Structure formats: C-alpha cells, structure tokens
Amino acid sequence: MKILFISEQREGKWNKVSFEALAAAQQIVSQAKGSVTAIVIGQGVAGLADELAGYQLEEVLLVENALLEKYTPDGYSIALKQAIEQSKPDLVILPHTYQVRDFAPKLAASLNKGMIGDCVGYRYENGKLVFVRQMFQGRTAADVTFQGDGPWIASFQAGAFRGDAAAKNASGKAPVKPVNVQLKPEQIRTKPLELFREAKQAVDLTQAPILVSIGRGIKAPENIPLAEKLAKALGAELSASRPICDEGWLPMERQIGSSGQTVSPKLYLALGISGAIQHVVGMKGSRCIVAINKDQNAPIFEIADYGVVGDLFEIVPALTEAVESKSG
Amino acid sequence: MAIDASGAWIREADISFETNEPDSFALEEALRLKEKHGGEVVAISMGPERAKQTIKEAMAKGAERGVHVVDDKFYSLDPLGSARSLTAAIQKENFDLILTGLQSEDHGFGQTGVLLAELLGRPHATIIMSINLHGDHLRVKRELEAGWFQWVELPLPAVLTIQSGINKPRYATLKGIMAAKKKEITSVPRESLGVQSAPTQKVERIYVPQKTKKTEFITGSPKEIAAKLVEKLQHEARVL
Numbered sequence: 001m002k003i004l005f006i007s008e009q010r011e012g013k014w015n016k017v018s019f020e021a022l023a024a025a026q027q028i029v030s031q032a033k034g035s036v037t038a039i040v041i042g043q044g045v046a047g048l049a050d051e052l053a054g055y056q057l058e059e060v061l062l063v064e065n066a067l068l069e070k071y072t073p074d075g076y077s078i079a080l081k082q083a084i085e086q087s088k089p090d091l092v093i094l095p096h097t098y099q100v101r102d103f104a105p106k107l108a109a110s111l112n113k114g115m116i117g118d119c120v121g122y123r124y125e126n127g128k129l130v131f132v133r134q135m136f137q138g139r140t141a142a143d144v145t146f147q148g149d150g151p152w153i154a155s156f157q158a159g160a161f162r163g164d165a166a167a168k169n170a171s172g173k174a175p176v177k178p179v180n181v182q183l184k185p186e187q188i189r190t191k192p193l194e195l196f197r198e199a200k201q202a203v204d205l206t207q208a209p210i211l212v213s214i215g216r217g218i219k220a221p222e223n224i225p226l227a228e229k230l231a232k233a234l235g236a237e238l239s240a241s242r243p244i245c246d247e248g249w250l251p252m253e254r255q256i257g258s259s260g261q262t263v264s265p266k267l268y269l270a271l272g273i274s275g276a277i278q279h280v281v282g283m284k285g286s287r288c289i290v291a292i293n294k295d296q297n298a299p300i301f302e303i304a305d306y307g308v309v310g311d312l313f314e315i316v317p318a319l320t321e322a323v324e325s326k327s328g
Numbered sequence: 329m330a331i332d333a334s335g336a337w338i339r340e341a342d343i344s345f346e347t348n349e350p351d352s353f354a355l356e357e358a359l360r361l362k363e364k365h366g367g368e369v370v371a372i373s374m375g376p377e378r379a380k381q382t383i384k385e386a387m388a389k390g391a392e393r394g395v396h397v398v399d400d401k402f403y404s405l406d407p408l409g410s411a412r413s414l415t416a417a418i419q420k421e422n423f424d425l426i427l428t429g430l431q432s433e434d435h436g437f438g439q440t441g442v443l444l445a446e447l448l449g450r451p452h453a454t455i456i457m458s459i460n461l462h463g464d465h466l467r468v469k470r471e472l473e474a475g476w477f478q479w480v481e482l483p484l485p486a487v488l489t490i491q492s493g494i495n496k497p498r499y500a501t502l503k504g505i506m507a508a509k510k511k512e513i514t515s516v517p518r519e520s521l522g523v524q525s526a527p528t529q530k531v532e533r534i535y536v537p538q539k540t541k542k543t544e545f546i547t548g549s550p551k552e553i554a555a556k557l558v559e560k561l562q563h564e565a566r567v568l
Binding site for chain 2: 015073074077097098099101102103105106108109110113114115116117118130133134135136137138139140141142143144145146147148189190191192193194195196197198210234242243245246252253258259260261262266267287288290291297299301302304305306307308309310311314315317318319321322323326
C-alpha cells in the first residue's frame with residue numbers, strides 16, 4: 001500500500017492535526033507492505049518540508065508555487081491533482097480540518113474518485129481496509145469501505161490519533177523532492193483576503209481548572225443563572241456548545257468545540273449537551289467528565305466518567321447545594 | 329433510533345422526518361438575498377416522497393418553486409453519486425448562486441456543496457458566516473478554526489456552503505403556507521437523469537459505537553445524586 005499524506009500549514013506554521021493524520025498513515029501502512037510519502041504545499045515552505053523529512057517517510061514532496069502562497073480551493077486542488085497523478089498513491093490521507101473540508105471533495109471529484117471524510121479510525125477486516133466514521137451526529141458509527149480503484153482519499157478527524165505518536169526517523173532523513181505543478185493565475189477564481197479574529201479573548205477557557213458547560217438542554221436564556229450558580233459554587237468558568245452561542249445566549253468566546261476553544265480541564269460538567277462530535281473534539285481531553293442529560297442515548301455518555309440520566313433543572317440546583325455545603 | 333435488518337441504515341418506520349437543520353440556515357440566507365436584491369429562490373431536495381414536505385416548507389417560507397429529485401434509495405448513494413444526480417437535475421437552470429447547508433444530520437459527509445461546485449465548474453467557498461453581493465461578485469466571510477475568520481471574494485455564478493448559526497431562520501406564516509399550495513414542484517425521477525455513477529464508497533454497516541470510557545451512572549433522587557456525585561468527584565476522581 002502506497003500512502004500519500006498531505007500536510008497542512010498556514011503562513012509557515014503547521015496545523016498540528018497534520019501530525020495526527022501522519023500517525024494514522026504510518027499505522028495503516030505498518031499493517032500492510034508499503035510506504036508513506038508526505039506532501040508539503042505552499043510557497044516558501046522548504047523549511048517545513050525539511051522538518052517533516054525527519055519523520056519516518058519514504059520521501060517528502062515539496063509542492064511550491066507563487067500562486068499557492070495563500071490557500072485557495074482552486075489552487076490547492078489543481079496542484080494536488082497533479083502531484084497525486086505523478087506519485088500514484090493507493091491511498092491519500094489528510095487531516096479533517098476546515099481547509100480540507102473546503103477542497104478535498106473537489107480534489108477527489110477532479111480525479112473522478114470518492115472521499116471518505118471525517119474518519120475516527122480504521123481497521124483491517126479480512127485483509128480489507130475499513131474506515132470508521134460517525135453518522136447521525138455521533139449516535140451511530142459506520143464502517144465504510146472504498147469501492148473501485150484508487151487513489152482513495154480519506155481524512156481523519158482531530159483527536160482520532162495522537163500527533164506525538166507520529167514516528168520519527170532514527171537513522172537519518174527522508175529525501176525532499178520538489179514537484180513541479182502547472183498553475184495559471186486565471187485558474188484561481190476565489191480571492192482570499194485578510195485573516196482576522198473577531199472576539200477579543202477576554203476569557204481564556206483553556207486555563208480554567210473546572211468548566212460548567214451548557215447545551216441545548218438548558219432550553220432558554222432565563223435558565224442560564226442555574227448553571228452560573230453551579231459554576232460559582234465550583235469556582236468554575238461557564239462555557240457552552242455551539243447552538244447556545246449561535247443563539248447569542250452566551251458570547252462566542254465561551255464556545256467549546258471545533259469552531260471554538262479546545263480545553264482539557266480537570267473537571268468538565270456537560271449540562272444538557274448531547275455530545276455532537278463538533279463539541280466533543282473540543283473537550284474530550286478533560287481529565288474527568290460529568291454529563292447530565294435526559295436522553296440516556298446521548299453520545300456525551302460515551303465519553304463521560306460519571307453520567308446522570310435525568311432532568312438538569314432538578315439535578316443542577318441540588319448539585320449546587322451539595323457543593324456549597326461541602327465547602328461551607 | 330434502531331438499525332434496520334440490512335444493518336446499514338436505520339429503521340425508518342420508527343422515526344419522524346424533518347428538514348435538515350443546517351439547510352434551513354442556507355434557505356434563510358437565500359430568502360434574505362432575494363428580498364434585498366430581487367430574483368427567485370428555488371428549493372431542491374432529493375429523496376423519497378416525503379422530501380416533498382421539505383420543499384413545501386421552503387415554499388411556505390418564501391421560495392418561489394421547487395424541484396424534487398425522486399429516489400427511494402437515495403441514502404445508499406455515495407456523496408459523489410448524490411452530487412452528480414443533483415448536478416444533472418439543475419444544470420440547465422443556470423442558477424447564479426447555489427447555497428447548501430454545511431452538512432447533513434444523518435450521513436454528515438459535508439461534501440455536497442463542494443462537489444456541486446466542481447461538477448458545475450463554479451467557484452465556491454465553505455462554512456460561510458456572512459454574504460455580501462457586489463454586482464457580479466460576492467464578498468463572503470469564511471469561518472476558520474479556533475476563532476479565526478477570513479474574507480474571500482469570488483465571482484458569480486458560485487456555490488456557497490452555509491455555517492449553521494449565520495442567521496435566525498424564519499417560521500412559515502399561515503399566509504405563506506396557503507400561498508405555497510399554489511406553487512409548483514417539478515418532480516424528476518432520479519433514474520430519468522441518466523446518471524451512471526459507480527459508487528466510490530459503501531457503508532457496510534452502522535452500529536452503536538463502543539464506549540471508550542466506562543461511564544458510571546449515578547441514580548437516585550436529585551438530592552441523592554448530588555450527594556453521591558460530590559462524594560465521587562472529591563474522593564474517587566479527586567477533582568474537587
């Protein structure tokens with residue numbers, strides 16, 4: 001099996017999920033004869049290619065072009081299509097980032113191939129490679145296989161593999177090979193403008209030892225003081241899943257998940273949060289997770305250490321009282 | 329939700345269906361653009377007979393007409409097969425702008441919008457939080473990870489996938505529901521489109537995921553639960 005791993009950088013800095021995808025590629029190949037080749041794409045990124053060459057890889061392909069300095073779905077798809085056609089992999093692996101979601105299906109279609117995106121794992125079954133992804137917002141897992149000939153294209157979700165498990169090369173460096181791609185300015189139809197952050201990060205949730213986090217189960221903004229009281233009793237910060245911030249019930253800066261902050265406090269209390277994967281990737285590293293939810297099948301219970309199936313409007317006030325009497 | 333006899337889909341008889349929530353944000357954005365700049369909104373859905381209900385809802389909210397690509401086995405299509413069918417159904421319409429939700433709540437592939445753009449030869453941008461129309465081009469706000477955003481310009485015709493939360497979708501009014509009864513839905517059987525697309529992937533089976541952690545469930549009255557939980561957090565998990 002020949003695997004091509006496509007790394008991601010922005011303005012010369014790694015997207016760290018890249019190394020998780022690299023670890024996945026290395027693990028897949030370790031159970032089958034083959035090799036992993038990496039791609040670094042951009043402009044002025046030879047230093048990153050050199051860094052990547054220190055990992056256990058067959059070679060590093062350096063795809064550079066002035067038109068690739070800033071990411072565009074057109075530029076990346078056209079350039080990577082040529083790189084894939086030249087290197088002829090059986091399987092292409094990418095990290096499932098927002099950027100990959102933006103171009104990888106297009107790249108796959110331009111090769112007349114399909115993509116299995118957002119995978120959380122893989123396994124070999126009777127010699128066949130099976131990819132595992134989630135469906136129904138995490139309520140079920142699905143085993144998915146590719147049909148037809150490669151190159152197959154798959155992306156792995158953040159947190160599915162450990163980035164520090166990516167194996168380095170103990171005895172030297174992989175060769176870095178520049179790849180020429182043909183790209184014309186008129187082929188790039190979108191014009192990327194400035195990158196910016198919206199909210200000043202007044203609260204740094206990543207530093208909070210305890211988080212009390214609310215989801216749709218809180219039902220109405222009038223009920224938020226219930227969670228606030230518990231947070232106060234615990235000395236915790238208040239955070240939320242995306243729908244709460246979308247509704248404007250809490251500011252965006254308090255959002256946990258793939259589009260918000262990633263946290264790993266010692267204690268995370270999820271109140272009325274179902275546990276959609278976009279939320280879970282932002283908090284599953286917490287040391288202890290407590291989930292209170294009325295739906296016993298909510299996916300949040302899959303990662304909770306302690307679970308309470310019940311009405312948060314009854315349990316949270318009782319919990320606040322119990323915490324207060326402990327410390328009082 | 330229960331898994332059906334094939335093991336690769338859910339038992340549909342057990343559940344009720346509704347419009348894919350991420351798509352309701354895309355529809356709302358389309359209606360707002362029409363109200364500001366004029367034009368026509370066409371609602372398109374692929375699926376069995378019940379997909380008509382989704383189109384009717386969209387027309388009750390303000391879409392002018394609907395296109396229903398009829399396919400009882402739509403769920404067994406791969407993302408590329410779905411996108412090829414939709415492309416075949418809408419190609420001749422030459423829409424200026426195609427909007428999709430970010431992803432579906434069932435498969436969650438999140439590929440349809442991007443694939444439509446490629447198959448129709450249009451530029452695209454994804455995970456959009458704001459749309460501004462300036463003559464023949466768009467200026468859109470893309471959401472990136474970890475609180476970052478980016479403005480992107482692209483020419484029309486184009487495809488955008490809309491981030492959930494971009495707006496507050498309206499409810500259909502009684503007047504809208506009445507008006508929708510007179511609006512037209514064009515039904516197109518998927519087989520009539522002549523799309524031959526060998527599947528690129530197959531869902532072999534679906535199942536309740538295995539737990540990675542053993543969850544200890546705490547039961548009792550709210551008071552008992554609270555006392556047990558505090559005790560466990562203090563002395564077992566040692567996080568209080």
